[in-house]
Amino acid sequence: MSSLSNVAELPITDRRELVEYLASGSRPRTDWRIGTEHEKFGFRTDDLRPPTFDGERGIEALLEGLVRFGWEPVREHGRTIALVRDGASVTLEPAGQLELSGGQLETIHDTCRETNTHLTEVKAVASELGLGFLGMGFQPKWRRDEMPWMPKGRYKIMRDYMPKRGGLGLDMMTRTCTVQVNLDFQSEADMVKKFRTSLALQPIATALFADSPFTEGKPNGFLSYRSHIWTDTDPDRTGMLDFVFEDGFGFERYTDYLLDVPMYFVYRNGEYLDASGKSFRKFLDGKLDVTPGALPTLRDWSDHMTTAFPEVRLKKYLEMRGADSGPWNRICALPAFWVGLLYDDASLDAAWDLMKDYSREERHALRDGVPRHALKLPARLGNTQATVRELAIEALKISAAGLARRDRRNKSGVDERVFLDPLIESAEANQTPAERKLALYEGPWAGNIDRVFSEFQY
Numbered sequence: 001m002s003s004l005s006n007v008a009e010l011p012i013t014d015r016r017e018l019v020e021y022l023a024s025g026s027r028p029r030t031d032w033r034i035g036t037e038h039e040k041f042g043f044r045t046d047d048l049r050p051p052t053f054d055g056e057r058g059i060e061a062l063l064e065g066l067v068r069f070g071w072e073p074v075r076e077h078g079r080t081i082a083l084v085r086d087g088a089s090v091t092l093e094p095a096g097q098l099e100l101s102g103g104q105l106e107t108i109h110d111t112c113r114e115t116n117t118h119l120t121e122v123k124a125v126a127s128e129l130g131l132g133f134l135g136m137g138f139q140p141k142w143r144r145d146e147m148p149w150m151p152k153g154r155y156k157i158m159r160d161y162m163p164k165r166g167g168l169g170l171d172m173m174t175r176t177c178t179v180q181v182n183l184d185f186q187s188e189a190d191m192v193k194k195f196r197t198s199l200a201l202q203p204i205a206t207a208l209f210a211d212s213p214f215t216e217g218k219p220n221g222f223l224s225y226r227s228h229i230w231t232d233t234d235p236d237r238t239g240m241l242d243f244v245f246e247d248g249f250g251f252e253r254y255t256d257y258l259l260d261v262p263m264y265f266v267y268r269n270g271e272y273l274d275a276s277g278k279s280f281r282k283f284l285d286g287k288l289d290v291t292p293g294a295l296p297t298l299r300d301w302s303d304h305m306t307t308a309f310p311e312v313r314l315k316k317y318l319e320m321r322g323a324d325s326g327p328w329n330r331i332c333a334l335p336a337f338w339v340g341l342l343y344d345d346a347s348l349d350a351a352w353d354l355m356k357d358y359s360r361e362e363r364h365a366l367r368d369g370v371p372r373h374a375l376k377l378p379a380r381l382g383n384t385q386a387t388v389r390e391l392a393i394e395a396l397k398i399s400a401a402g403l404a405r406r407d408r409r410n411k412s413g414v415d416e417r418v419f420l421d422p423l424i425e426s427a428e429a430n431q432t433p434a435e436r437k438l439a440l441y442e443g444p445w446a447g448n449i450d451r452v453f454s455e456f457q458y
Contacts (some may be wrong), residue, residue: 008302011295015255015284018301022251025316026191027184033104034339035182035317036111038331039097040133040458042126048141048453050096052148053079057129059096059150065125066090076270081152088114094155095147095174098122098133107408108339108416112332119328119458132457135331137212137226137324139175141449147174153272157265161276165234172233176226177325179209181335182317183342188250193352194318194342195244200355202240202311202322203366204395205337207374207388208423209323209330211433217449219441221372223434226324228371230309237261237308240367242360244312254314259284264307266291266300280304311367318342326433328458329422336419339406340399347402354381354394374432392427396420 012018042051042059053059063080067073071083071090083090087103100118105111119133126132134140139147149155155173162169185191210224222228230238243253263275266288273290275283282288283296296304305315313319320338325331341351358366362380366388369377375389403416426432437452445451 008299009297011297012284012301013295015259017298018259019251019255021298021301022255022314022316023188025185026187029186032184032186032343033106034108034111034335035104036102036115036179036331036335037099037182038115038135038179039093039099039177039325040135041139041177042096042098043132043134043453043457045130045132048450049146050139050142050148051129051131053096053150057131059092059098061129062098062122062125062131063090065128066121068125069121076152079151081150088118090118092150092152093173093177094150094152094159095139096150097177108332108336108403108419109408109410111335112419115328115331123458132453134453134457135177135179135211135325135327136452136456137177137210137224137326138171138215138220138229140212140214140452141217142175143216144171144174149174154265154267157272157274157276160274161264162234164277165236166232168229168232169234172229176212176229178226178321179323179325179331179334180319180321181338182315182319183338184317191251191314191318192244192249193348195249195312195314197348197352197355198318198320198338198342199240199244199310199312200358200363201341201351201395202320203363203370204388204392205320205334206322206324206367207370207377207432208337208392208426209326209334209433210370210374210435211324211326211330211437213434213438214441214449214452219438223374223432224324224371227322230311231368231371233309237310239310240363241310241312245360245363258305258308261304261308263304265303266296267303324433327456329419330433332419333421333423336403336416337396337399337423339416340402340420341395342402344402344405346405347398350398350401351395354391354398374434375427375430389427389430392423396424396427400424 051059060080071085073080074082089101091099102114206224206227212225259280263278265272266275275290286293286295311322323334341347377388379388379391381390400417409415
């Protein structure tokens with residue numbers, strides 16, 4: 001998961017360079033790392049409204065308050081819009097959802113320490129501003145038109161373009177939060193195997209992490225409404241990528257997919273130029289009308305790759321994108337789940353065996369069914385009719401075995417399997433975080449969604 005160098009600013013003259021850029025992510029096993037990202041909703045503790053960017057209690061004030069912990073501010077047009085420190089960053093989603101993009105770490109123990117440090121720092125500053133933070137997959141209380149917008153150039157372009165391609169794209173931007181993990185591969189063949197396995201299993205993660213059952217204060221009929229939103233965001237850049245399972249898939253085929261994803265923008269001289277709906281292929285030929293005659297750079301290509309939103313995304317590493325955000329222990333559970341499955345050869349083989357004979361139709365049935373039914377969705381385990389819960393239990397066993405073989409222990413001698421405990425508990429109880437909150441809403445909370453902010457804030 002290495003960063004761009006000065007080479008990124010040189011013009012691209014051949015499509016082959018784009019393929020080689022992806023291939024250059026291959027790393028020997030000894031260099032594999034874990035990069036975890038999570039987003040969370042801010043709210044004002046007095047009225048529960050999301051904080052605006054400006055003002056004494058705004059998101060910019062929070063970012064500037066975090067500078068005391070050694071974060072370096074990143075500015076756009078003189079405004080603090082992000083922070084960086086030791087290979088990690090704190091950034092803003094369109095409505096001010098606060099994201100930690102963690103550093104490249106060796107173990108889940110390191111990831112959990114990083115997460116705890118970040119949440120402790122955020123809480124220290126937020127409490128001074130009368131703010132709190134909540135981890136869920138979808139904003140449980142406020143309407144889309146009540147969400148603020150952050151002053152980032154790329155978001156204005158996306159805000160204008162999204163409604164042209166789907167009915168829920170603006171909800172995705174303003175009212176969703178996710179947790180994801182970024183993992184390495186050692187070769188094209190290794191990438192292909194990990195991509196196929198993780199893509200087929202992504203609905204299982206969606207079910208285990210389902211935590212978005214409310215819209216505007218009421219149950220919405222889904223357990224992961226965040227996952228459902230992606231089905232009506234933009235068909236050009238979302239979905240299960242059936243071509244990944246076809247013979248011959250590799251870096252070239254994914255490059256061609258990305259070249260066919262319509263552009264959003266080009267970044268030049270500190271400004272985002274609106275290129276929404278335009279073709280990167282034309283850009284390669286120097287025929288992009290917003291930058292006449294200009295050729296793209298690897299930095300442009302890297303930016304463009306971030307505008308595709310499939311369930312698993314390939315950059316110079318693989319991103320697992322299927323999970324709702326949630327409480328702190330699930331931030332650590334998500335990388336543990338996938339590291340156990342993908343970073344151990346025997347577990348990777350077993351995980352693929354679990355899903356390899358699923359048809360395209362069965363994979364799509366899982367993807368389309370888990371947002372509403374999660375663990376209780378009917379599924380197939382081998383030749384036996386089962387539910388997603390049984391698939392999840394098998395996947396968790398495989399992951400735990402992989403983590404045991406990794407044998408990465410903390411100072412107390414505990415290995416990484418401990419981070420799977422919340423997922424195992426959920427699968428065994430056949431109850432997602434969403435169903436737990438629905439039970440509270442219908443019981444002790446007596447239909448008052450405000451209770452979720454006080455009882456589940458970080």
